[in-house]
Amino acid sequence: xxxxxxxxxxxxxxxxxxxxxxxxxxxxxxxxxxxxxxxxxxxxxxxxxxxxxxxxxxxxxxxxxxxxxxxxxxxxxxxxxxxxxxxxxxxxxxxxxxxxxxxxxxxxxxxxxxxxxxxxxxxxxxxxxxxxxxxxxxxxxxxxxxxxxxxxxxxxxxxxxxxxxxxxxxxxxxxxxxxxxxxxxxxxxxxxxxxxxxxxxxxxxxxxxxxxxxxxxxxxxxxxxxxxxxxxxxxxxxxxxxxx
Ligand code: NAD
Numbered sequence: 001x002x003x004x005x006x007x008x009x010x011x012x013x014x015x016x017x018x019x020x021x022x023x024x025x026x027x028x029x030x031x032x033x034x035x036x037x038x039x040x041x042x043x044x045x046x047x048x049x050x051x052x053x054x055x056x057x058x059x060x061x062x063x064x065x066x067x068x069x070x071x072x073x074x075x076x077x078x079x080x081x082x083x084x085x086x087x088x089x090x091x092x093x094x095x096x097x098x099x100x101x102x103x104x105x106x107x108x109x110x111x112x113x114x115x116x117x118x119x120x121x122x123x124x125x126x127x128x129x130x131x132x133x134x135x136x137x138x139x140x141x142x143x144x145x146x147x148x149x150x151x152x153x154x155x156x157x158x159x160x161x162x163x164x165x166x167x168x169x170x171x172x173x174x175x176x177x178x179x180x181x182x183x184x185x186x187x188x189x190x191x192x193x194x195x196x197x198x199x200x201x202x203x204x205x206x207x208x209x210x211x212x213x214x215x216x217x218x219x220x221x222x223x224x225x226x227x228x229x230x231x232x233x234x235x236x237x238x239x240x241x242x243x244x
Contacts, residue, residue, distance in 0.1 A: 013091030064117025134176020185239025207240030
């Protein structure tokens with residue numbers, strides 16, 4: 001079992017979906033967890049529930065595109081536990097318009113949340129982790145970052161996260177900060193519930209099923225823990241053989 005007692009983690013986009021499961025499993029492993037999201041009611045309710053179950057969890061509103069809100073979140077962690085050990089850049093949005101139908105503004109929005117949001121997180125969190133002797137950053141990309149899909153802005157943003165992962169891993173390795181990416185395939189959450197793509201995608205998945213958020217969160221726990229101490233700059237596809 002992974003023991004993250006004494007560690008502090010931030011999970012972005014953690015009010016619901018995969019991020020909420022990742023936050024809960026990190027807290028269950030003993031970490032103090034800051035749940036961050038733009039969904040204030042859902043995030044606060046999740047933090048309240050986990051705290052009532054005995055976990056050390058708080059909620060902070062964080063729009064990942066805002067450098068000022070990132071700075072506030074890190075200041076909160078500094079006052080709370082004094083250190084940051086784990087950052088999960090999980091927040092993400094999708095826009096399935098094809099290139100001909102997508103405005104430049106719509107393209108920028110997706111890239112801003114999915115790629116630039118993680119860049120700001122790495123930029124501000126990695127030096128703080130380095131101060132404390134190191135840490136682990138996990139960027140939630142997608143198996144779209146290995147292929148092309150009919151969602152150009154989303155797919156491009158997820159390829160960008162792989163590039164950010166590799167370059168950040170090189171820049172911060174000597175300071176003990178590891179940076180890895182998880183590239184999930186179909187995981188059923190609010191992002192894709194009801195999507196007409198679900199059935200066909202399951203049909204094209206060798207495992208013949210969608211993944212569970214807990215299966216992604218298990219990988220987050222491994223990458224957050226010392227068990228993965230020599231792994232950095234890597235992408236981990238978790239998709240039931242879809243891209244195999
Ligand atoms: P979700 O929509 O349930 O959760 C995404 C969360 O991100 C939401 O809570 C949302 O409020 C939050 N968010 C959106 N914009 C934000 C912003 N600007 N700042 C902070 N938070 C913001 O979706 P999910 O399936 O749980 O997705 C989690 C991550 O996993 C995303 O990065 C997604 O791209 C990735 N992913 C999902 C799948 C899948 O099949 N569900 C597959 C591959 C990758």
